[in-house]
Amino acid sequence: MNWGHGIVLAIVGFVAIIMTMVVISVRMTGIELVTDDYYAQEIDYQNQIDRETFANQLDRQVIEFDGQSKTLLFDLPKGTEANLELFRPSDETLDQQIDFQVETDTRTSVSVAELKRGYWRVQLRWQENGVELYEEKKISI
Structure with a gap:
């Protein structure tokens, strides 16, 4: 494997981790402001x-x-x-x-x-x- 493939894999892995964190954050429930107003x-x-x-x-x-x-x-x-x-x-x-x-x-x-x-x-x-x-x-x- 050469450097080009390694860099592409690292970027794809990083994007996959970030997207996973975004999906988990959006699906979270039970987070409210202290007050509605x-x-x-x-x-x-x-x-x-x-x-x-x-x-x-x-x-x-x-x-x-x-x-x-x-x-x-x-x-x-x-x-x-x-x-x-x-x-x-x-x-x-x-x-x-x-x-x-x-x-x-x-x-x-x-x-x-x-x-x-x-x-x-x-x-x-x-x-x-x-x-x-x-x-x-x-x-x-």
Whole structure:
């Protein structure tokens, strides 16, 4: 075999490997963006930073997780309307969204015992004194 045949075989082999990788990549399923409206959230990112900054300036921890009872505790003022998102990065079909209103002066609790074991992000949005706030906590159940 001469050099010409060797070079042709190397190029054909390289093209075959690249084409195989392309076909495998195209057929893959289960790869999703973190959110469906990724670009809209990217545009609103500075507002998100402001909400987090205001929440960090509070003199209390708003979200607490009790691992023993598998309960989320929220320290919010009475009358607050809040939106809670339970976000599972590995499987979007498990994500949950809960809207609730604080009706007592004590801490509001939400049970997460029915959630699948693993890593979760708890994302809370609420309004306090006319300012939108956001806090996130990472938990493992």
